[in-house]
Amino acid sequence: MENITNVPKFPGQESHHTPPPSAETIPLQPEIDPSFPSVCRFSMDVGDPSAPVPAGDVPTNPQPPVSSLEDLKGKVFSEAMDQCGYQVLHQKLQERKPEDIRIIFSEVKDCIIRLMSHPLRSCVIQNFFEVCDEKMLNQLFSSITANITLLMSVCLNPQGSESMKKFLDCLMTREQICYMMAVFSYLTVPLVNNQFGSRVIGHCFHIFPAEHTEPILKVIADKSSEIIDNESGSCLLQDLLSKDSIRGSVRRILAAIMGDAYRMSEKQFGNILVQHVIGFERAGLIEDILAQVTGAFAILSRNKYASNVVKKLMEASNHKYAPQIIDEIIKSPKLLSILVDPYGNSVLQTAKKCSKGTVRKTLNELFRQHSQLITLSLQCI
Template identity: 30%
Template structure:
């Protein structure tokens, strides 16, 4: 790092021009270079620009140099931006994966969007979209592309995400990118993304991050998509309702699907072979409660008729007792099941 007295000496003349690379990597020096740019001399801008250009890949990833790079990009002509791309394109993914570099690349996206250079930027990132979506820095570059680039330039992101939807959506950062893609996509692109998620929904609902992506699609309330998601879960509801992540999606399906799909789910959940286990399960009992709360008559009576015989055994432990009390409070028609159960047992005993 430079002593402030040495910096002042360099900036007193044009001597600093020969040391731009090193000065830009110093906190105070970088600020002084930015002040020089603010003074508005074309000669000074061109001199600093050519020095930075020679080392722009390193400086874009530097804790201080990246700020100078961003300022230069903001002030550059389309021709000068072309020179930056000439230098940076081959390393653009590496820069995007760097904490400081990601900021510089986001600025590059902002300034390139109104120039003819968008296809070059896209070509530099195109093969690495999945890696970028999963990176704590790179995912911000992908998000900026979705926010800033013209709509026709988004297709490379949509394609990559749709082709690897399980890998991207099952990731802490990637799951957010998938949701942003759905927001940004229109027409066939949106259809492609939603379709890819629906086809993989059985896998995604069981994932800590993927389940949120499926819930996001359900929230769009697109009948065809919701029907496809429900179809992929039917036949497996007893297992999915007892898992932490997928049980949330089953509840969401019950709330958002069509009456016909809901009825199919209710009939499966009411199956006496698995209903008792669901009621006793830490996640499954919430699914049953959700199903009951959205089921209208006469199907509600059908469902409750399967719940009623299970209440005596449910009361055998503390958690089960609480669930039984909650159900009887909400559905008074279940009350008396204990007495009937006890009476039946006594009669059977007397008969023996």
């Protein structure tokens, strides 16, 4: 990740705001100042909003149950841990009365970034975003983007990522959207390579116009080698490559995959991307991949991941390329070792389905002659 000390300030953020740390020093779970009120701390644990509250959060001297927002005034979140308080807040947000919204806003705006990740309070926060006006959203925006370390931690958290997606849905101005995309461009790689962070980035591509998300897309294209063999990153790349039109930076991502198809074929998640590209059924793309792997089918067929690419190539374009691949495998001096290898055997089984005439007869005879050896070898695995 690039240095993030030059992240621009959104209008309204304090000029004395401390620059964010470099990428190397960003922790996945930031330290919380012990002096910060406990009401504004957040948890990284997955939790059900309706689940019982941990004993440590229950007051030793329980107060009478709350029935209105007046009962919670001045202590909106510190006293809303019980189900009754939660229901009052939820009801008031549904009613959308300006005075009630102002009361809630005044008590959450300064610790909004921490509350977004709380197992219970995050649900209230997500509802709260929907009732804020543009002026309130501007103030919340400044708070949320003021500390890039906390911002990243929110996006990497299960509840926090959902809160962030809801907040992105509520952005109203082009300035807000462009600024948020600029901030995310400094955090793209760690977010994309995380289960929850990738959902936030993917949501940006889903709800914002292409011209707004281009800064993030450029980083993904530049850093594709750091993303391709990651499970979350690979899933996001598949989604990007599934768009109707492959253009601009997405074309660069495709070029990165095509330029390293051999190595990627042997990777756990890289092979899935190569198969995805083959599935486009574009002759030019398939032939580019074939050019890289031809001559190595005997090796790739016995690889746990690459064998899937070999089978996909044989099945592509109505078996158009199968004769070339099968011919190389049959003539290989390693044919017997391919036959008794579990992955190689699977490749040859696919080859039988994709072949016809003399080639299919040859393969059937091969399996018949070595049936006992195949059975013994596969049983010993």
